[in-house]
Amino acid sequence: MATGAAGYVGVLVSDPWLQNQFTQVELRSLKSQFLALRDDGGGSGATMTLGDLVGRMSGLKLAGGSLTGEERASLLRGSFPDLGQQVDFELFLRVPLLAFVSSLVHLKLQGHTGAKNTSDFLKASTTTLLHTISESEKSSYVAHINNYLAGDEFLKRHIPIHPLTNDLFEIAKDGVLLCKLINVAAPGTIDERAINTKSMLNPWERNENHTLCLNSAKAIGCTVVNIGTEDLIEGRPHLVLGLIYQVIKIQLLADVNLKKTPQLVELVEDNKDVDELMNLAPEKILLRWMNFQLKKAGYGRTVTNFSSDVKDAVAYTYLLNVLAPEHAKLASMAVKDSLERAKLVLEHADRMGCKRYLTPKDIIEGSANLNLAFVAHIFQKR
Structure with missing residues (x-):
């Protein structure tokens, strides 16, 4: 208001x-x-x-x-x-x-x-x-793709993709990039010998690639019920971005569970709570982990989402200070302006070796997808 x-x-x-x-x-x-x-x-x-x-x-x-x-x-x-x-x-x-x-x-x-x-x-x-709502997310996902697929032999003619163009949607039309990205998120999901990788694919070969992509995406946990092969062949931006986000989210949250990260048991107090934790979605576990760290840092509120609750960047300041105090700057706690505080948060994250999944503007605007990706990456680097 x-x-x-x-x-x-x-x-x-x-x-x-x-x-x-x-x-x-x-x-x-x-x-x-x-x-x-x-x-x-x-x-x-x-x-x-x-x-x-x-x-x-x-x-x-x-x-x-x-x-x-x-x-x-x-x-x-x-x-x-x-x-x-x-x-x-x-x-x-x-x-x-x-x-x-x-x-x-x-x-x-x-x-x-x-x-x-x-x-x-x-x-x-x-x-x-x-x-109209996807530009900042597109830039973030393009940066992720450029980083993780930079060494791919087939995609080297396309990468790095320029984030300020619509090249991502053109490149995605043959299905190769999406299949490769799925294998980054969940290695071995696709036998890459099954991907059609000729320089010029006919419509039937593109359809084969996208069928393989959608079946594999579903197998690793993506929701693909509203996406058809024709949508991907046409490079429809919001559907391509939506699928890419789901794949990246699965990659970033892969270790947010008790099996991969047994140390998460510190979030609970008894065996009943352990059972509950094992049944939680990874993003819910990530929120619990974040609040556990914030409580140790003396932050007086509970974060319930990756949007409105982190828009002022105060929670991030506390989180990074408790995880990597050696990289903290005392001045960040005294900053009154949210945008300036968000800038300092990302500088702190850079010093920790975290990739930038969002900009200061994305933080203060409460971009839920990008904030989740950012916290998940912090979890990986903790």
């Missing part, structure tokens, strides 16, 4: 384009709905994933009344490949825009054009809408 000179309270959104899609009346209404839907999962301060939102779509009041709650939920499932992604307010704002685009298609195009044209229009519109 922001208060003007006359005492007017408005809802501020960090993405100017997104801010301009709504009036303040609409933003306040949507903010109230977001908080109500989020807190429906466990009281104030609860978190909500895209999967949770799918289940609560019937209670969402949106413009574009031609869509039923189930149609909105179906649209959401079809637009986001990773339903485990946490929903912050800005991601939540994309939902009414998606529903509005879909409503326009149903109301204005059906009856005036063929079903294929209607489908193509909806696909193009939703892709354009979702692509």
Whole structure:
């Protein structure tokens, strides 16, 4: 919220384009709905994933009344490949825009054009809408790919990929890069002799590669139900990025379990808690580990998500100071400005040898995916 000179309270959104899609009346209404839907999962301060939102779509009041709650939920499932992604307010704002685009298609195009044209229009519109949110994530994933696949013989003609272009989506169209990335995340998943790696692949060979990619991605734990081989062959940005994020997340969280890291037993007090810990998702264990370290550091709050709870970078300052005090700078604890504090956090992480999965701006904007990747990498380097 922001208060003007006359005492007017408005809802501020960090993405100017997104801010301009709504009036303040609409933003306040949507903010109230977001908080109500989020807190429906466990009281104030609860978190909500895209999967949770799918289940609560019937209670969402949106413009574009031609869509039923189930149609909105179906649209959401079809637009986001990773339903485990946490929903912050800005991601939540994309939902009414998606529903509005879909409503326009149903109301204005059906009856005036063929079903294929209607489908193509909806696909193009939703892709354009979702692509506006992916630039910082794209840059981070490109940096990860450039680092881990730099020595690959087949991909050396493409790498390094430039993060400020759309080259990633072009390179991904033949399926080779995605298959190679899966093997980085889970070595040995794909027999690389099965990947078609000629310099020019025909459509059948590309389809073979993407079928292999999707089957392998599913085998290592990715959600691919909303992604088809044709989506990857076309290089649809939000689906390609969504799949890449899931693969990278699996790689970064591979050791966040008791089997790979027995030292995590220090997070629990008795055998019952050990059983509970073994059944938790890796990102939940990562949160527990982070809070365990923060408690040792004297941080007075509990971090419940990788978005709003770390936006001021204070938790990161405490976390890095307790993990690597030899690299700490006393001045970082006294900084009042969140952006400056975030810069100091990343400088501290650099001194620890951590890769940069995000920028200071990503921290203060609460980018859930990039913050999770950052904390997971800190865990690896602890």
